Amino acid sequence: MLREDIIIDIFSGWRSFLRKCLFRVLRVGPIPSHIAVIMDGNRRYAKKKKIDDMTGYDAGALALLHLIIYCMELGVKYVTAYAFSIDNFRRHPEEVQKIMDLTMESVMLLTWMSKLRLVRVHFAGNLQLLSADIQDAAKRLMESTAGYKNFVLTICICYTCSDEILHAVEESCKEKWDDGIGIMGYDEANDYERLIKVVDIEKHMYMAIAPDPDILIRTGGEYRLSNFLVWQSSCCHLSSLGTVWPEFGVFHLVWVVLDFQQNYRYVAKKKLQL
Numbered sequence: 001m002l003r004e005d006i007i008i009d010i011f012s013g014w015r016s017f018l019r020k021c022l023f024r025v026l027r028v029g030p031i032p033s034h035i036a037v038i039m040d041g042n043r044r045y046a047k048k049k050k051i052d053d054m055t056g057y058d059a060g061a062l063a064l065l066h067l068i069i070y071c072m073e074l075g076v077k078y079v080t081a082y083a084f085s086i087d088n089f090r091r092h093p094e095e096v097q098k099i100m101d102l103t104m105e106s107v108m109l110l111t112w113m114s115k116l117r118l119v120r121v122h123f124a125g126n127l128q129l130l131s132a133d134i135q136d137a138a139k140r141l142m143e144s145t146a147g148y149k150n151f152v153l154t155i156c157i158c159y160t161c162s163d164e165i166l167h168a169v170e171e172s173c174k175e176k177w178d179d180g181i182g183i184m185g186y187d188e189a190n191d192y193e194r195l196i197k198v199v200d201i202e203k204h205m206y207m208a209i210a211p212d213p214d215i216l217i218r219t220g221g222e223y224r225l226s227n228f229l230v231w232q233s234s235c236c237h238l239s240s241l242g243t244v245w246p247e248f249g250v251f252h253l254v255w256v257v258l259d260f261q262q263n264y265r266y267v268a269k270k271k272l273q274l
């Protein structure tokens with residue numbers, strides 16, 4: 001389903017030309033550096049179109065591919081997508097398998113695309129929960145693209161932010177113990193001192209590769225974060241759209257960025273106060 005000719009098609013033609021003109025106007029204002037998405041509404045889309053749920057996920061994966069290319073054209077440097085939460089393992093096995101198959105297809109397609117456009121691909125989450133073949137393919141892709149700097153795509157898979165924090169705390173404790181520092185102590189004035197700092201935790205987060213998102217989009221008309229980038233989104237612009245994810249297109253992106261630009265001064269001021 002996810003094929004190279006689709007990417008070539010999105011990058012070229014008169015639609016791409018019109019998009020670039022539109023994006024040039026949008027770039028008069030501030031452009032977000034990092035956009036994160038919760039791709040909700042794939043099954044509802046399938047129901048609406050009277051197709052089976054699995055085809056709804058295919059359409060969702062295609063919409064993600066479009067978003068990545070639009071963001072590259074617009075000058076957004078980081079895109080992060082919530083592809084599969086740890087809680088999603090409770091879904092019907094056929095659905096779980098479908099998303100895993102799409103992940104494998106995406107790895108193959110992104111291997112080709114990353115070389116062409118110097119895209120760094122990162123998988124964030126508890127990757128040990130993936131099957132051995134997907135783990136290997138994902139690790140190989142991450143290693144082979146680690147040096148690319150044009151654009152960074154993070155796919156959150158087997159991810160929840162609680163698991164990410166737990167992992168980061170464990171890694172920080174391990175590091176302190178290994179360095180012989182311990183995790184609690186007293187400073188020179190004999191006051192209790194925290195030896196694990198926020199920077200230690202942040203260093204070990206799965207998302208340490210990217211700055212905090214500037215915009216977090218959720219489609220499907222929901223207003224929840226569903227355990228996605230909770231740590232990272234304290235100052236980010238939240239955008240909930242009624243549209244189902246496979247129908248998310250260039251005009252939705254433009255609308256979201258315009259909305260971000262309108263609120264930019266306020267959010268930038270808040271960030272400075274942190």
Ligand SMILES: CC(C)=CCC/C(C)=C/CC/C(C)=C/COP(=O)(O)OP(=O)(O)O
Pocket residue numbers: 039040041042043044045057060061064082083084085088099102103106155220
């Ligand atoms: C690269 C890669 C692996 C892409 C994954 C493709 C993709 C669109 C994944 C979405 C996963 C997911 C559980 C979405 C929730 O929508 P839902 O279908 O549960 O929404 P609904 O039931 O509310 O309609």
